[in-house]
Amino acid sequence: MKLKDTGKSADDIRALVKKYMIETYERYDFICEKAEGMYMYNEKGEAYLDFYGGIAVNSTGSRNPKVVAAAKEQLDAVIHTFNYPYTIPQAILAEKICTTLGYDKIFYQNSGAEANEAMIKMARKYGIETYGPNRYHIITAKESFHGRTFGALSATGQPDNACQRGFGPMLPGFSYAEFNNLDAFKALVTGDTIAIMVEPIQGEGGVHPASKEFMTGLRKLCDEKKMLLLVDEIQTGWCRTGEVMAYMHYGVKPDILSMAKAMGGGFPISAICTSDSIAKAFSMGSHGTTYGGNAVCCAAALAQINELLDNKLAAKAAETGTYFMTKLKTLPRVKSVRGLGLLVGIEFDGPIGLDVKHGCFDRKLLVTLIGDRLIRMIPPLTAAKEDCDKAFGIISDAVKAVKQEN
Numbered sequence: 031m032k033l034k035d036t037g038k039s040a041d042d043i044r045a046l047v048k049k050y051m052i053e054t055y056e057r058y059d060f061i062c063e064k065a066e067g068m069y070m071y072n073e074k075g076e077a078y079l080d081f082y083g084g085i086a087v088n089s090t091g092s093r094n095p096k097v098v099a100a101a102k103e104q105l106d107a108v109i110h111t112f113n114y115p116y117t118i119p120q121a122i123l124a125e126k127i128c129t130t131l132g133y134d135k136i137f138y139q140n141s142g143a144e145a146n147e148a149m150i151k152m153a154r155k156y157g158i159e160t161y162g163p164n165r166y167h168i169i170t171a172k173e174s175f176h177g178r179t180f181g182a183l184s185a186t187g188q189p190d191n192a193c194q195r196g197f198g199p200m201l202p203g204f205s206y207a208e209f210n211n212l213d214a215f216k217a218l219v220t221g222d223t224i225a226i227m228v229e230p231i232q233g234e235g236g237v238h239p240a241s242k243e244f245m246t247g248l249r250k251l252c253d254e255k256k257m258l259l260l261v262d263e264i265q266t267g268w269c270r271t272g273e274v275m276a277y278m279h280y281g282v283k284p285d286i287l288s289m290a291k292a293m294g295g296g297f298p299i300s301a302i303c304t305s306d307s308i309a310k311a312f313s314m315g316s317h318g319t320t321y322g323g324n325a326v327c328c329a330a331a332l333a334q335i336n337e338l339l340d341n342k343l344a345a346k347a348a349e350t351g352t353y354f355m356t357k358l359k360t361l362p363r364v365k366s367v368r369g370l371g372l373l374v375g376i377e378f379d380g381p382i383g384l385d386v387k388h389g390c391f392d393r394k395l396l397v398t399l400i401g402d403r404l405i406r407m408i409p410p411l412t413a414a415k416e417d418c419d420k421a422f423g424i425i426s427d428a429v430k431a432v433k434q435e436n
Contacts, residue, residue: 033063033073040073058391065092066416068410070396081409081421082083082396086233086265086373089292090337091410097295100333101326117326126335131275133303135286137312138323142290143177145300148317149288150181150227152173152304153258154203156311157224161256167222168260171209175234176227176262185227188235210240217284219255225285226252227260230276237368237375237398237406238386258285258308264300265373268292269338269411272348279370285386295334299327344409347371350411354418361422362429365403374407375400376425382432389428395421 033040047053060072068091069077083089090097096282108117124136125427137152139145150168157165170176172187181202183194187206194200207214209232226248232238252259261284266276270292273279277287285308290300321327338344350373358367358376365379378386381402390397390405398406403426409417 033061033130049233054341058396067093067321068413070360076394078391078394078396079420079424080396081407082398082414083408084291084296085398086291086378086408087294087296088133089268089343089411090295090334090341091412092296094295094334094337096333096337097330099295101141101297101330104326104329110321110324110326112320113323117323117325117328119325119332120323123328123332123335126332127301128303130335130339131287131303132283134306134308136301136303137309137317138328139290139302139319140298140324141177141300142234142288143179143182144319144322145264145288145290145302146176146185146262149260149262149286149302150185151317152286152302152308152311153225153227153260155316156258156294156308159197159311161224162294164222166203167202167205167220168225168227169205169207169215169218169223169229171232171235172206173209173232173235173238174206174229174262175226175232176229177264209235209238210244212244212251214246216251219251221255223255225260226256227262229262230279230371231268231271231373233265233373233406233408234400236377236400236404237373239368239370240280242280245277245282249282252285258287260286262288264290265408266370268335268349269344270373270408272351272373273346274339274344276370282330292326292338293334294331295337297327297330299331323374338411343410344371347411350413350415350418353389354375354422357418357422358425361426361434363432371407372407372411372413376405376407378403378405378429384428385432386425386428389431390424393427395424397425 062070063073064071070080071077154166168186169188174187176182176185184201184204205218207218230240235376261277263275267289286304288302348371355367363378365377370377383399383403400406
């Protein structure tokens with residue numbers, strides 16, 4: 031929809047949002063009228079270099095032509111049914127994902143939070159049915175983020191964060207240990223514990239990658255204690271970190287894996303994958319979804335995953351991410367640069383993050399902020415070194431402007 035076709039001005043659109051919408055976001059002060067490739071365009075046609083990437087969704091670029099074509103073709107056949115008849119895109123996508131990742135079964139959902147809800151439910155039901163009624167306890171990491179629905183929110187280890195504040199009490203059955211501290215996780219294991227749930231990289235927690243010793247230690251611990259290892263790859267999955275899935279960096283395999291974001295190329299779809307034996311916990315009627323596995327979303331996701339794999343975007347993310355992070359370490363006022371592939375965080379030596387974010391926006395670069403010191407970037411995996419050079423120049427100018435003001 032174009033602004034010129036609505037009979038309204040840009041100010042009219044802003045006023046409608048203010049009047050009718052419940053706002054929980056800090057809006058960028060522009061109307062996104064078009065997005066393509068590495069760029070978003072406002073109502074004036076001005077281009078913004080997008081290093082936010084739809085929060086790790088637009089991994090093959092905005093409006094990838096093959097994703098768009100697949101969705102359009104499916105729109106002419108079936109938009110939505112429900113999950114009683116078979117649909118072709120659902121089946122073909124299931125085969126593609128399971129054979130690519132080496133899992134037996136997949137269950138579709140609509141969002142990352144819903145995928146994590148399904149993963150939590152499956153782990154608890156498996157534990158109770160296999161070992162008895164008290165085997166439902168799950169250990170997650172402090173500073174983790176697993177979503178905003180109540181199960182996923184309760185799994186999130188951020189009690190002082192706005193995402194939990196005022197919504198208590200959280201659901202029982204969760205404990206929280208220090209990320210990358212294997213001994214801390216071991217100390218919380220009881221006879222009631224059925225699973226450990228972690229992100230390979232804490233994105234919302236400040237872009238902290240797990241160490242190999244930590245992840246391999248968790249796998250060993252779960253095997254020894256007959257627990258499940260649940261890995262949340264909502265943000266890190268599908269080539270973002272330099273491997274198809276981030277867990278592959280560590281030589282471990284989760285018992286249940288959640289995915290979303292990059293999976294759909296802009297369409298709302300998510301999933302969990304697991305083994306035949308664990309999947310049996312979801313018996314007929316025990317879990318369900320109206321929109322999960324929607325035909326158009328599955329067709330788009332199949333095209334998106336083919337684009338990611340056929341164009342070897344995991345390897346490209348690894349190469350480009352190393353190049354970008356090396357450059358970012360030369361910025362002034364940088365305390366650390368961390369990440370994996372093209373999931374990148376810059377931590378500054380003081381609370382200048384918001385000023386830098388706004389300075390980048392003024393210079394037409396889109397980045398996101400965590401806390402008051404860390405800028406996070408999750409651009410399309412199609413980003414070239416030239417795009418990184420441009421982003422680096424803008425960030426450098428924004429930091430220097432803050433330095434001069436202070």
